Amino acid sequence: MFPLAGAVTILFWLAVLVLIVGLWRRARLWRKGRKARVNWLGLLAIPKRYFVDLHHIVARDPYIARTHMAVAGGAIAALVVVGINYGLLLYSPWLDWLIAIAALIMLSGSVFVWLRRRNPPARLSRGAWSRLPYSLAAFALGLVLVGVITGMSLPVSGLVAGFAALILLLLLAGTAELALGIGSGGPMKHAVAGLLHLGLHPRPERFTHPSTGLKLLDLQGGEFGVEKPADFRWNQLLSFDACVQCGKCEAACPAFAAGQPLNPKKLIQDLVVGMTGGSDAAYAGSPSPGLSIGKHFGAPNAAILPTLVAPETLWSCTTCRACVQECPMLIEHVDAIVDLRRFETLAHGDIPGKGPETLAHLRETGTVGGFPHAARTHWAVDLDVRQAQPGEAIDILLVAGEGVFDMRYQRTLRALVRSLKAAKVDFALLGTLERDTGDTARRLGDEATFQTLAKGNIATLDSLDFKRIVTADPHVLNSLRNEYPALGGRYAVLHHTTLLAELTRSGALTLGAREDPRPITYHDPCYLGRYNGEIDAPRALLAGMGVAVREMERSGLRGRCCGGGGGAPLTDIPGKRRIPDIRVDDARETGAGIIAVACPNCTAMLEGVVGERPEILDIAELVAASLEA
Template sequence: MTHAFWILIAAGAVLSLQIARLGRRWAIGAAADVDIVAGLRRLPRVYLHDVHTVVEREPGMSRMHALVAGGTLSAVVCTLAAGATGWRILALLAGIAAAAGIIGAGLDAWRRRRSARPDRLSGALFDRLPFALLTFDAGLLLSAVGVWTGPVAVYAGAIFLALGAGWLVARAARGPMRHAVAGVTALVAHPRPERFDAGPHATALKPALEGYGIGRAEDFGWNRLAMFDACVQCGKCEAACPAYAAGQPLNPKKLINDLVIGLGGDGAGTVRSGPDAQLGTYGTATGAIGTEYSGHGHPAPMGPLDDLIDGLGGGSGTDRSPRLVATETLWSCTTCRACVEACPMMIEHVDAIVDLRRHETLTRGVPPLAVGAVLLDLAETDTQSGRALSERHDWAADLGLRVLSSDGDACEVLLWAGESAYDMRSQSTLRALVRLLQRAGVDLAILGTEERDCGDFARRAGDEATFAALARTNRATLSRHRIGRIVSADPHVVHCLAREYPSFGPMPDVVHHSTLLDALMEEGRLTVPPLPDADAVTYHDPCYLGRYMGETGAPRRILRRLGLTSVEMADHGRSSRCCGGGGGAALADVPGRRRIPDVRMDQARATGAQTVVAACPNCTQMLEGVPGARPQVRDLAELVWQAVEATP
């Protein structure tokens, strides 16, 4: 094993230089608060549990990855140990591990060459990677066999090993193998370490600590630059993205590659946002490190691009310089986190998009026109619609709701009505919810004119200043009262209050109305009979309830208590398709081949259900806006009240 030993030592030396090259590349990024020791301690658990939990959603891919990664790495370790000690048993183990690696690489090569190859996969060098791994593992296997069979296998193994190692190491900084080095670095220094400590629902956006968003690659923290380089271009984010499915100009995989390219160009690594989205060949301040991308691009928008940008409010007038990330790409995102949920490398696409939006909104002052109008209303009136605060609860005039007005007022449950309270369709849901809570004997109250917008829209539209002002005002109001818990029918409100307000100070418990109704039924405080002669339904998981808050069980338990037959859509639970109503995307209204809610409604039609059950006012509005024959859309609270109201 001597030849193999020294080839691996030489490859390791070259790999060290490539790693240093990547380190210099990431060093142009901003400083980041990273606990390296804690990251190294959790690395085995993160890789074996968090990463493989995502990979195992595709069983064939999981087995292939385990064979390639586990087999190849084990073979390398055993070969080095055998070369250092001369123990033949280690050579045998190296051969067995290399054989496993060959099987895995062969499966990957077949997967990429067969007619049913997944359309989301990038090609070019990524298609050659399995053959490089086959060559490398074959060299390790032949070297191990040569211990018993003689020099022919040894020399053949050395040739194969040198060829395979040479290709792999050469691509460690500017090719497919970059993801291995960057991936380990990103997992150790992940910008969201709480994601691994508190589970996958650590979803609160980070505040804009310095400046006003990100306009250049070097403004990202160095660990986020490493995270972008970790992309393996598997395309799972692409397949999950609702904007991409609708043909809007956003492909999360291509966006991450755009940011990788952004580590260069003019030496400063400018990430520009605006008209053309023309990509060039970029280097970096520390040397030319390009990127090979052969996957799908951003779907082309409908109509002239310049007209679209002018309509969005970005890049009009004399600003016609080539841009790396187009404005319409940023505003196609619904912030649904489907891409993040699907990514096996734990990349945080949505955080990057929001930071780029912050630059558009706060620094350049060019959010989409409709988004800018809402932000202006929020700044001037504390509501998205510009309506008076005194009108928020007009729908409840006959329901006898108590208003918390004096300091120290107490209630068991505070209803946070949210912006949907101004919408007549959503008022039906709120009225049903109030009646159910009153039927259950809940001590319920509202804030009246003291309830402002929670700020979720402003934050995801990039206006961190308005969000912070609203959050401080609302939290100060809440702190004056003694509140058991807060309930809202809007998952966006629930997430904002429960996950993002605590950074401003302590908060009461915040729950979604499905969670509270489920608990009241379980406790026996709310008796709900089955709905008679009800047709089959299908439940649409809101992104901010399922993926963000992790609540997928309560709505389904309620449907079972109602005696309803629920048929799942193709994408459901944590993998649910977005309705298109989040993150300001509905207001930006970037055109595509289709509308996002139309794509989701197609999945609902395919179930044969007569009713789509929603649990979010945004989802209800978006799905009810789908034209043509379709199932009716009902909120969960409306169905429960229908059953309760029918009780003698």
């Protein structure tokens, strides 16, 4: 038997041993985190989550999708056959040829990795990641030669012996990348950590249905968020290790685009540094704008702020979930950011800008601006709309949201009421019984105020007799639909565009053709699209009015944030540009004269853009105008 076969067997089992030791070392780091409830049967779901859920995201970039399928698919197939043929000492020539074929596929994929890395997009990290095409190619080429030489059963000669030495060197170079990578934190640690992350995900429900609500804190049990890396749950620490530093989160982040000091990729890598201990000096990607690399230090039991992560990085986030939507490894960046905010708010009360004032208003009055509750119905005083009362049955309960105190948003609500009346809908206002849902408080990290407001609202809603709730505020929608159930509040909640679209389909509303000739583009609110999956109803309403929507480059589930979520307008972290200015530029590129919106925050942010711009109109206003026409 040719000696190469025995050498490959030894190398295979040595690599397995090194991989196990490296995984054990990494697992020790993950276990520094808090306990987490996990369903270990999730490990059995890894193949489905990898080939379906993960690749559904990767497939958005066809080049990388095909490259990844070739590299990862070829590597997995080749390693499985190597394990069978050489690990079990079978030494079958037929299996050798299968190894050669699989490795050849991997090698072809490695070429495309190299081509992408020749002139990489700015979002990709360099450093150790730049050597990946070469180590992958070396490993693949080594396996190809193993399969060919042993498959052909060549006689021993000096030439063949020389090839054998070359093959072993190639295999050593490639094997070291994977086997040593997991323990040393190299690029290929994502291959193992990523697969485990898919099986033990901190938010496993996202694999069966949309899951965007923040997790409830056990305040009575002493949970106050995250101060240090060890305060994260252990499977969150595992998830940070799954990052491939592709920078898709970076490219999608509105704060990063605006030059604010937040890069989601850098934040995740900082948390990895905190978990392992050390500094960010080895980071080779784009920094958070305005912040230097190499000056941040962390340790598992050391406070994350301000030595590892700058406070302004946390408060730049709009919680739009664009980073989460784009992440091919399904990392939950927003959950981590809010966990960090919670500790800063609950333990230190350290919030920039107008955040403290707003939270004080919410605690004292149940409104973001300290307004009297009697003013909640002033906008509808001439519309003959009843207020819901205990014991009176209604079909639709209209929950207006905090925008009710804003005269601009009142125009949207009045238009919605006209449409509901035209459709003869049985509805009533929550009116003076309404309190803020707690969305802003929760995003600013004040979980205590959120829970107080939510429990009060649940008690109010449970005292009323209604079938469904409708709201024109996606932030209200998200709180009631996705976050109140954890506190016992379970309701059927609709956005106003969903209800209006339903009424047009049933024939209760008949839309007329628009007389205004100006082209329209539609801006998807993050909390309606990404958080709640509603992107069709607003477009169906516009189509019903004869509008051919001029889509912006980033739209639907991948729409760009207006900058109004997550309390960002309150913390007001400066950057090079304002996020709404960037979004209006997106709209200008379409040539539209009107930006249709479906959220009071979006209306306020986009109307705050100075200079010549398209007119901002809510879908409800366009529908009401169509009915009148």
